Amino acid sequence: MNARAELHALDDLWFQISGTICNLTCHHCFISCSPTNRSFDLIPLEDVLRTLETSRRLGVKEYYFTGGEPFIHPAMVEILEHTLELGPATVLTNGTLLKRLVIARLARAETASIYSLELRVSIDGYSPETNDAIRGKGTFARAMAGVRLLLEHGFLPIVTVAQTWEDDRAEEVFHGFVELLRGEGYERPRIKIIPTLRLGAEVERSRGYYASERITEDMLEDFDESQLICTHSRMVTNRGVYVCPILIDNPAARMGDDLDDALGAYPLDQSACYTCYVGGAVCSNVCAGGFRVS
Amino acid sequence: MSGARSVATCVRGVSVSPERFDRIAVFGGVYSNHVALEAVLADARRRDVDAVFCLGDLGAFGPNPDKIFPLLVEPGVRVMQGNYDDSISRGLADCQCGYTDPRDNYFAKISYDYTFDHTSDRWKGFLRSLPESIRIELGGYRVLMSHGSPRKMSEFLWESTAPTHFLDKMVASYDADVVLATHSGLHWKRELPSDRHFVNVGVIGRPANDGSTNVWYSLLDARRGFDVTFIPVDYDHESLALEMKHEGLPTEFIDTIRHGWWTTCLEILPSKERKKGRF
Numbered sequence: 001m002n003a004r005a006e007l008h009a010l011d012d013l014w015f016q017i018s019g020t021i022c023n024l025t026c027h028h029c030f031i032s033c034s035p036t037n038r039s040f041d042l043i044p045l046e047d048v049l050r051t052l053e054t055s056r057r058l059g060v061k062e063y064y065f066t067g068g069e070p071f072i073h074p075a076m077v078e079i080l081e082h083t084l085e086l087g088p089a090t091v092l093t094n095g096t097l098l099k100r101l102v103i104a105r106l107a108r109a110e111t112a113s114i115y116s117l118e119l120r121v122s123i124d125g126y127s128p129e130t131n132d133a134i135r136g137k138g139t140f141a142r143a144m145a146g147v148r149l150l151l152e153h154g155f156l157p158i159v160t161v162a163q164t165w166e167d168d169r170a171e172e173v174f175h176g177f178v179e180l181l182r183g184e185g186y187e188r189p190r191i192k193i194i195p196t197l198r199l200g201a202e203v204e205r206s207r208g209y210y211a212s213e214r215i216t217e218d219m220l221e222d223f224d225e226s227q228l229i230c231t232h233s234r235m236v237t238n239r240g241v242y243v244c245p246i247l248i249d250n251p252a253a254r255m256g257d258d259l260d261d262a263l264g265a266y267p268l269d270q271s272a273c274y275t276c277y278v279g280g281a282v283c284s285n286v287c288a289g290g291f292r293v294s
Numbered sequence: 295m296s297g298a299r300s301v302a303t304c305v306r307g308v309s310v311s312p313e314r315f316d317r318i319a320v321f322g323g324v325y326s327n328h329v330a331l332e333a334v335l336a337d338a339r340r341r342d343v344d345a346v347f348c349l350g351d352l353g354a355f356g357p358n359p360d361k362i363f364p365l366l367v368e369p370g371v372r373v374m375q376g377n378y379d380d381s382i383s384r385g386l387a388d389c390q391c392g393y394t395d396p397r398d399n400y401f402a403k404i405s406y407d408y409t410f411d412h413t414s415d416r417w418k419g420f421l422r423s424l425p426e427s428i429r430i431e432l433g434g435y436r437v438l439m440s441h442g443s444p445r446k447m448s449e450f451l452w453e454s455t456a457p458t459h460f461l462d463k464m465v466a467s468y469d470a471d472v473v474l475a476t477h478s479g480l481h482w483k484r485e486l487p488s489d490r491h492f493v494n495v496g497v498i499g500r501p502a503n504d505g506s507t508n509v510w511y512s513l514l515d516a517r518r519g520f521d522v523t524f525i526p527v528d529y530d531h532e533s534l535a536l537e538m539k540h541e542g543l544p545t546e547f548i549d550t551i552r553h554g555w556w557t558t559c560l561e562i563l564p565s566k567e568r569k570k571g572r573f
Contacts (some may be wrong), residue, residue, distance in 0.1 A: 009445070011460075059463035062455060087457030088564065114452040116564040156565045174396075188573055192560065226446075281395075285564075 003217045003268045005230045010263065011061040012284055014245045015051075017043055017076065018067030019238060024094055026135045027205045028124070028162055030272075033068045036052050040068075040248065041238045045075040048170050051236050052086055062284070066092040066245060077105050084113035090285055092160070095121035095146030096139060098140035107153040117215070118285055120158045120192065121147055126176035134164060134205075151186055158190045159284065164205075167183035194282045197246055197272055209271030219277065220268075227280045228273070230266050234259065243284050246272045314431045315344040319525075321511035322349035322376065322441070322476020324366075325499025326356030326409065326411060327551075330509045331365050333529035334498050340491065341513060341525075347428065349476040350376025350441040352421065353409035353498060354389065355550075357541040363417045375424035376441040376477065377448040382410055383421035390448050395561035402559060404544055429470075433516025435491075438470035441476040450492060451475055453482040454566035462486040472520065474512075479503070479556075481510045481564040483522050493522050504573040507531045508554075 006127040019040030022033035031039075055063070063083050069078050070091050083089040096156045110117040123143050125131035131140040159181060165173055174191065181189035196202050198209045227233050241262035242256050247253035247270055255262035268277075276282070304365050324331055348371050353359040366373055373517035375383075377390040389406045393399050413421075426447065428439040442449035446462065451461075461484055465473045472491045480503065481496025495512040496502065502510055506526070513523040535551045546557040555572040563571070 015320040056457075059460050061457060061460045087460065088455040094361075110566075114454060116459070116566045118565055154569070156568055188560075190568075191541075 003215050003220045004265045005225060005228050005268055006265045007263055008226065008231045009061075009233070010055075010058045010234060010259070012064060012160070012229070013051075013055050013060045013062070013259075014066065014233060014235040014283075015043060015048060015079075015277055016040055016067065016235060016237040016242075016245070016248060017048070017065045017070050018072045019043075020068050020146065021072055022068040022094070023072065023097060024069065024136050024139060026124075026201065028134055028164060028196050028202040031198040032200040038062060041072050043236065043238045045079060048075075048079050048239070051259060052082060056086065057257060058175055060087065060089070060216070060261075061188075062243070063087055063089045064092070065089065069094050069097060071102070072227075077102055077109075080106060080117065081109045083251065084109050084115050084117060084164045086115075088115040088117070089276050090118040090120060092120045093146070094135070094139070095123070095143035095150075095157075098146035098149050100149060103149050103153045103155075107155065110155075117155075117160060119150055119155055120160045120285070121150070122160050122162070123147075124162050124164060124176075126173065126180045136229040143155065144180075146234055147181070147186070148184060151184065156186075156188070156190055158192050160192045160194060162196050163193055164196060195279050197275055199246070199272055200249065209274065213274040215268040215273050215277050223277075229274050230268075230273075230276075233283070234262050244276075246276070301490045305462060308486045310423045312429045312431050312436070313345075316433055316517050317341075317343050317345045317513070317515045318345050318347060318430075318432060319511055319513055320349065320439070320493075320495040321498045322353045322495055323354075323479060323497025323499045324348065324362050325351065325354040325497065326359040326362060327499040327509070327534060328356075328358070328361040328365060329531070329534045330498045330527065330529045331362055334509070334527050335365065335369060335371070335510050337344050337525060337527050338511070338513075343513070346371045347439060348373045349474065349495060350424070351378040351497070351499070352376070353382055353413060353477065353502060354378050354405050355543075357537045357543060359409050359413045360417055366462045367420075368394075372428065373424055374428050374439060374441065375421065375426050375447075377462055379421040379424060380447065381406070382413055383418050385410070391562070393559065393561070393562060394561055398561050399560050401544060401546060405547070408541070408543065424447060430478050432472065432481065432514060433520070435471040435516050435520055436469065437472040437474065437514075438465075438468050441475065444470075444473060448477065449475075450478045451492075452478055452564050452567055453484075453494070454479070456484070456492070458484060458486060460490045462488075462490060463507055465490045465492060472514075474514075481524050482511065483524075489520070491520055491522070496524065498527070498558070500550050503554070503556040503567075505554045505572065508523070 020037040025034040124134045128140040243266045483493040496510040498509040508526040515521045
């Protein structure tokens with residue numbers, strides 16, 4: 001029998017804001033986003049606003065926006081402006097579409113709000129060679145240009161790195177990112193290293209999950225369940241609400257049409273649940289990396 | 295005015311009448327800073343408070359952790375347990391702050407191991423005996439004191455990541471009008487709908503990451519409505535710094551005491567709070 005996870009509180013509300021549509025086609029993308037993948041589509045502004053209103057009643061603590069690439073969404077800035085009136089917002093972006101006017105407007109919205117706006121920029125290597133091999137030709141330079149723009153406007157972007165290297169290189173890679181970002185004048189770089197999820201395109205790049213990589217009831221004994229993202233999060237898409245940001249490719253992870261339908265317990269029957277069990281709820285914001293920054 | 299809603303409260307299954315006060319001093323995070331603790335208690339006495347409350351985290355960062363206990367116990371400060379106290383008293387492996395950044399964890403371990411090694415068994419027993427929450431009535435307000443939050447001892451409630459609707463739901467769901475917390479190290483307050491309130495009372499063990507060496511505690515007065523004043527307290531921080539140096543504690547901890555900027559445990563900060571600091 002599978003273990004089940006109750007939703008303790010809906011702290012983190014995620015929006016698959018740009019669906020599976022992305023300007024990039026990264027080799028490790030766990031939901032295989034691309035310019036042509038329309039499995040999920042943009043969430044219309046009015047639907048976002050309605051969900052934000054519901055979220056107040058449910059006591060949501062933080063709002064996350066991902067895709068695909070969120071800044072493909074024509075109303076992304078407006079959505080963030082509305083969100084920042086309610087609570088803290090985080091955007092997971094590849095950084096390649098950030099424009100000066102957009103960033104300046106976001107900086108004004110963040111300054112006017114009592115809440116934080118976090119921008120997490122995905123870069124998967126500290127050189128063009130290592131990054132572009134995964135994220136596509138020219139993406140390192142474009143993402144770093146995005147980071148520079150954010151720094152110019154007073155943001156402290158969180159550079160988010162998917163670990164595509166072996167563990168014994170962790171220190172070298174972490175310090176490589178620190179030096180890279182300090183070279184750009186980012187004196188206190190925020191770096192978050194996350195494990196890859198063995199789903200979607202990543203299965204081709206490395207491997208899928210082994211059959212043994214599953215959560216059993218025994219494993220939950222004396223385990224802090226708040227480490228599992230499904231105990232405090234839900235994911236809103238244009239096709240209903242899913243249990244977490246990771247499993248939207250799995251029809252069984254769809255919990256209902258709207259948030260009120262999606263507040264029940266979830267069976268931890270997917271292999272990706274194992275990554276969450278081992279690594280904790282890595283999707284949320286707290287920075288984590290390799291080694292001491294001296 | 296939401297006062298006088300209840301006369302009894304259920305604490306751990308037992309119905310008791312909470313003590314009533316009008317004017318109290320509250321702080322958290324002593325972090326073994328016995329010099330600041332003495333200064334804060336003297337300041338609170340001068341302000342004629344009915345009682346003084348400490349919301350936990352008695353050790354960390356500072357020198358000679360045993361020094362603070364008599365200072366708290368003798369004048370009758372009402373103390374509750376923080377995550378640090380829980381860890382030290384039970385001999386856990388770490389402070390349960392949940393840092394994920396390696397640099398944060400490196401310094402957290404130095405702090406924790408020093409505090410554990412220098413806290414005597416007698417005071418570890420005292421830490422073990424502390425309650426995890428305290429309920430009182432302040433004026434007519436039902437006040438629930440917690441360390442991180444009422445739902446989790448180690449929850450960080452930052453001003454820039456705690457929506458008003460989230461706090462309101464939390465306060466209401468714990469049958470309180472006012473929730474107090476500490477843990478994050480930065481003091482702030484939010485007035486909520488229906489005359490409910492949330493206050494992070496701050497810490498007195500280290501400065502508030504603002505470039506000033508003073509520490510902060512909270513004065514709560516409910517004689518006319520609900521009033522919160524954050525009180526800055528100067529103390530002989532240089533003598534603490536010298537004692538820390540003598541104990542071989544990291545320069546990074548001493549720099550915070552001397553200059554008022556946090557140097558460690560920073561990656562947990564949301565961007566708004568992080569930007570206000572130097573590091």
